[in-house]
Amino acid sequence: MKILVTGGAGYIGSHTVVELLNANHDVIVVDDFSNSNPKVLKYIKEITKKDFVFIEGSLLDKALLDNIFKNNKIDVVIHFAGYKAVGESVKKPLMYYDNNLISTIYLLEIMEKYKVYNLAFSSSATVYGTPKKLPITENMTLHTTNPYGTTKLMIETILNDLKKSNEKWSIALLRYFNPIGAHESGLIGEEPNGIPNNLMPYIVEVASGKLKELKIFGNDYDTKDGTGVRDYIHVVDLAKGHVSAINYVNNNVGVEAFNLGTGIGYSVLDIVKSFERVNNVTIPYKIVERRPGDIAECYADVTKAKKMLDWSAEKTIDDMCRDAYQFILKNKD
Numbered sequence: 001m002k003i004l005v006t007g008g009a010g011y012i013g014s015h016t017v018v019e020l021l022n023a024n025h026d027v028i029v030v031d032d033f034s035n036s037n038p039k040v041l042k043y044i045k046e047i048t049k050k051d052f053v054f055i056e057g058s059l060l061d062k063a064l065l066d067n068i069f070k071n072n073k074i075d076v077v078i079h080f081a082g083y084k085a086v087g088e089s090v091k092k093p094l095m096y097y098d099n100n101l102i103s104t105i106y107l108l109e110i111m112e113k114y115k116v117y118n119l120a121f122s123s124s125a126t127v128y129g130t131p132k133k134l135p136i137t138e139n140m141t142l143h144t145t146n147p148y149g150t151t152k153l154m155i156e157t158i159l160n161d162l163k164k165s166n167e168k169w170s171i172a173l174l175r176y177f178n179p180i181g182a183h184e185s186g187l188i189g190e191e192p193n194g195i196p197n198n199l200m201p202y203i204v205e206v207a208s209g210k211l212k213e214l215k216i217f218g219n220d221y222d223t224k225d226g227t228g229v230r231d232y233i234h235v236v237d238l239a240k241g242h243v244s245a246i247n248y249v250n251n252n253v254g255v256e257a258f259n260l261g262t263g264i265g266y267s268v269l270d271i272v273k274s275f276e277r278v279n280n281v282t283i284p285y286k287i288v289e290r291r292p293g294d295i296a297e298c299y300a301d302v303t304k305a306k307k308m309l310d311w312s313a314e315k316t317i318d319d320m321c322r323d324a325y326q327f328i329l330k331n332k333d
């Protein structure tokens with residue numbers, strides 16, 4: 001299939017492009033490098049020994065989008081492009097609503113114009129807000145706690161309305177849990193700007209000596225050891241989930257949401273211990289106050305993805321910790 005990947009140079013996007021090329025799809029990437037690095041394109045080619053089309057630009061550029069669809073017979077779009085930092089979205093809500101919503105609307109308008117109705121959308125488990133029960137199933141009530149999450153939920157709503165307007169639409173809402181790790185080549189991985197907000201990028205910077213110690217946000221949650229529990233998924237497993245999702249949308253119609261996680265919850269201390277063991281390092285840490293907005297526990301029921309996408313995550317928490325660190329060691333400079 002010919003697949004347009006928006007935000008294909010980003011963390012999850014780049015790993016997905018690798019898996020799409022490995023599965024012999026034709027890929028066109030559009031990215032404006034607002035939160036990614038051009039060298040990633042070279043590394044994707046090095047890993048896969050395959051080529052793809054790259055177009056530098058923003059989805060807010062309607063003429064650019066129109067040209068892409070005019071010049072290519074696209075079968076499916078995977079839409080990753082968008083701002084994704086929770087804290088930043090609280091400080092700059094308009095920037096998030098403007099960029100994430102408008103670019104998606106432009107993309108959908110062009111898809112309609114060129115009668116391309118197959119889409120996999122990069123959503124997030126953040127749409128479940130504070131879950132009322134665990135594990136989280138796709139039919140649970142949705143609500144959000146920050147503007148970033150609200151943009152994801154608003155886009156899911158738009159996509160549901162779109163399907164009601166035209167039954168040809170086939171859309172997979174892919175709700176990611178906590179993607180971590182890196183490609184086993186060590187060539188592509190997560191490269192946050194500035195001091196990382198998320199757990200794994202923070203731990204790797206402590207391990208490599210860039211940061212002094214990890215601050216664990218609370219050890220008084222109602223969890224097995226008091227620290228927060230999440231469903232961490234290896235980014236390569238997540239990327240493979242997208243390959244399954246495009247096959248699904250290509251053969252079905254309607255809108256379906258899928259949890260992409262492992263179904264297993266690990267605490268912050270579990271991650272620290274695993275990281276120390278597999279990488280033979282020590283992670284100094286200190287327990288501090290809870291982080292505002294954090295929930296105690298979050299993990300997925302992954303039955304639906306297994307059944308309908310014929311996909312499930314395979315890599316272990318040790319794989320995730322090892323690959324995340326190897327990427328940093330290889331890219332220290």
Ligand code: UFG
Binds near residue numbers: 294
């Ligand atoms: N944590 C720490 N110290 C840190 C960073 C995180 O103790 O320095 C803890 C958090 O309190 C939490 C766990 O590690 O218990 C995971 O935190 P992350 O920031 O890595 O991830 P979140 O679960 O908070 O958020 C992630 C994504 C969001 C997405 C959400 C969906 O970052 O984009 O999952 O579930 F919306």
